[in-house]
Amino acid sequence: xxxxxxxxxxxxxxxxxxxxxxxxxxxxxxxxxxxxxxxxxxxxxxxxxxxxxxxxxxxxxxxxxxxxxxxxxxxxxxxxxxxxxxxxxxxxxxxxxxxxxxxxxxxxxxxxxxxxxxxxxxxxxxxxxxxxxxxxxxxxxxxxxxxxxxxxxxxxxxxxxxxxxxxxxxxxxxxxxxxxxxxxxxxxxxxxxxxxxxxxxxxxxxxxxxxxxxxxxxxxxxxxxxxxxxxxxxxxxxxxxxxxxxxxxxxxxxxxxxxxxxxxxxxxxxxxxxxxxxxxxxxxxxxxxxxxxxxxxxxxxxxxxxxxxxxxxxxxxxxxxxxxxxxxxxxxxxxxxxxxxxxxxxxxxxxxxxxxxxxxxxxxxxxxxxxxxxxxxxxxxxxxxxxxxxxxxxxxxxxxxxxxxxxxxxxx
Amino acid sequence: xxxxxxxxxxxxxxxxxxxxxxxxxxxxxxxxxxxxxxxxxxxxxxxxxxxxxxxxxxxxxxxxxxxxxxxxxxxxxxxxxxxxxxxxxxxxxxxxxxxxxxxxxxxxxxxxxxxxxxxxxxxxxxxxxxxxxxxxxxxx
Numbered sequence: 001x002x003x004x005x006x007x008x009x010x011x012x013x014x015x016x017x018x019x020x021x022x023x024x025x026x027x028x029x030x031x032x033x034x035x036x037x038x039x040x041x042x043x044x045x046x047x048x049x050x051x052x053x054x055x056x057x058x059x060x061x062x063x064x065x066x067x068x069x070x071x072x073x074x075x076x077x078x079x080x081x082x083x084x085x086x087x088x089x090x091x092x093x094x095x096x097x098x099x100x101x102x103x104x105x106x107x108x109x110x111x112x113x114x115x116x117x118x119x120x121x122x123x124x125x126x127x128x129x130x131x132x133x134x135x136x137x138x139x140x141x142x143x144x145x146x147x148x149x150x151x152x153x154x155x156x157x158x159x160x161x162x163x164x165x166x167x168x169x170x171x172x173x174x175x176x177x178x179x180x181x182x183x184x185x186x187x188x189x190x191x192x193x194x195x196x197x198x199x200x201x202x203x204x205x206x207x208x209x210x211x212x213x214x215x216x217x218x219x220x221x222x223x224x225x226x227x228x229x230x231x232x233x234x235x236x237x238x239x240x241x242x243x244x245x246x247x248x249x250x251x252x253x254x255x256x257x258x259x260x261x262x263x264x265x266x267x268x269x270x271x272x273x274x275x276x277x278x279x280x281x282x283x284x285x286x287x288x289x290x291x292x293x294x295x296x297x298x299x300x301x302x303x304x305x306x307x308x309x310x311x312x313x314x315x316x317x318x319x320x321x322x323x324x325x326x327x328x329x330x331x332x333x334x335x336x337x338x339x340x341x342x343x344x345x346x347x348x349x350x351x352x353x354x355x356x357x358x359x360x361x362x363x364x365x366x367x368x369x370x371x372x373x374x375x376x377x378x379x380x381x382x383x384x385x386x387x388x389x390x391x392x393x394x395x396x397x398x399x400x401x402x403x404x405x406x407x408x409x410x411x412x
Numbered sequence: 413x414x415x416x417x418x419x420x421x422x423x424x425x426x427x428x429x430x431x432x433x434x435x436x437x438x439x440x441x442x443x444x445x446x447x448x449x450x451x452x453x454x455x456x457x458x459x460x461x462x463x464x465x466x467x468x469x470x471x472x473x474x475x476x477x478x479x480x481x482x483x484x485x486x487x488x489x490x491x492x493x494x495x496x497x498x499x500x501x502x503x504x505x506x507x508x509x510x511x512x513x514x515x516x517x518x519x520x521x522x523x524x525x526x527x528x529x530x531x532x533x534x535x536x537x538x539x540x541x542x543x544x545x546x547x548x549x550x551x552x
Contacts, residue, residue, distance in 0.1 A: 027432070137423040348487075349465060349485055349486035349487065350464075351464040351465045351488070351489065352440075352486050352487050352488045352489075353486050355436075356436065356488075359433075359436065366464060367464045379467070381424050381465075381485060382464065410433070410436065410437055410440055411440060411487055
């Protein structure tokens with residue numbers, strides 16, 4: 001089935017053949033996977049790279065003189081270059097391999113412990129995932145700095161006027177996600193970064209939800225830190241990246257001590273390795289890093305423009321179909337949003353809907369999506385969240401709509 | 413009836429259902445008929461926090477038997493609670509302590525008692541047993 005969208009000939013059935021997991025059944029029904037905002041599926045091209053690594057190159061990197069180690073190091077460093085190119089970083093040493101977004105955030109938050117004082121303020125948005133709230137709360141507890149919140153409106157958008165009022169010379173850091181995981185809102189990060197820089201504050205953008213849909217341009221954004229995870233963008237779990245401007249990465253102290261991150265060690269004093277290794281203590285997830293690079297290759301081959309256009313069509317279609325169900329309410333109706341629909345049906349608990357959908361082979365997320373402050377804002381226990389990827393189809397959305405209708409009938 | 417007899421009765425009842433839909437519809441209906449916990453016990457003191465659904469449990473002892481009432485904000489969770497209450501309520505503390513919950517596997521609801529399900533049911537069973545242990549101590 002070819003799906004012609006805005007003059008783009010996008011052969012979704014051919015794309016689906018790249019993803020072996022999409023052939024499996026769940027509870028006797030074909031899997032309909034709509035939990036992409038939690039973890040995307042992995043194409044054969046990326047799985048092959050992992051298998052190839054363990055079959056042909058497995059060894060430790062950066063230190064060996066033997067050929068295997070050299071080859072593995074080359075592949076790993078090539079992956080770093082791919083990430084650099086993908087986010088348009090100026091230098092490859094501004095790309096730090098991490099275990100994922102949470103690791104990247106904690107690395108920066110811990111680094112700032114020595115740079116903040118009690119009168120300083122840090123701003124975090126009301127739309128954040130717990131992983132972009134808790135490390136900053138911990139940072140504030142350690143330093144005595146004050147954590148302030150950029151509020152959101154009913155549509156799930158940040159209130160930029162209030163943000164401007166919150167900014168002052170005391171503001172040292174601002175943390176915002178590029179896209180909200182719970183609602184799909186695309187935040188105006190260009191504006192947020194510009195305004196923060198005017199008062200001299202650094203900005204960290206959590207790109208976990210944006211990287212599957214948008215190619216970030218860190219130089220154009222002039223962002224200080226940008227973090228993401230490979231498993232949200234067709235890569236493996238347990239690997240991600242932190243982009244940091246060189247000047248900031250030089251300023252921050254090392255996060256963990258260990259091998260790889262040192263230049264020289266004596267019992268009197270250790271000197272640290274240069275960037276990026278200063279932040280990469282211990283043997284990294286080598287296969288994961290290389291596969292991260294392969295995932296970027298894969299997504300580029302499909303094309304981010306095509307992905308964005310196709311997913312937007314899915315979003316529009318699903319939104320219209322779901323809203324036709326009586327009593328269904330969508331949370332997060334920002335003008336700028338990605339292919340995420342968070343919803344509830346009147347008088348029905350999201351957990352019940354998710355349970356019935358699972359019996360029908362449809363994977364959605366239910367609960368607070370690690371964003372309790374957003375649920376508190378709407379005064380709800382949670383939502384059902386369907387998040388789409390470019391390998392999903394309209395037929396799958398029809399299955400979801402039928403499933404929701406059935407759940408509603410059974411549960412009402 | 414003993415706990416084992418009630419469990420066997422429930423296994424027989426569920427044996428009549430042909431597919432998951434009938435099983436779940438039955439549970440949902442059970443959830444709707446569950447005698448609600450007295451509102452005064454629907455507080456933080458009696459809550460068992462699951463990540464997804466909340467469960468409230470209250471216990472009291474009359475004539476050496478423990479009587480449980482409970483509620484949840486999710487109906488399927490409530491249906492399973494109704495089954496658990498039917499099994500464990502109005503029993504001697506010692507019998508509650510010694511009872512197992514294998515029957516849940518046999519009626520095809522095992523997934524709801526998985527510790528990773530985060531619906532509060534695993535903690536609820538622990539709580540029922542804790543109440544039973546406390547009352548047993550009073551009897552000794």
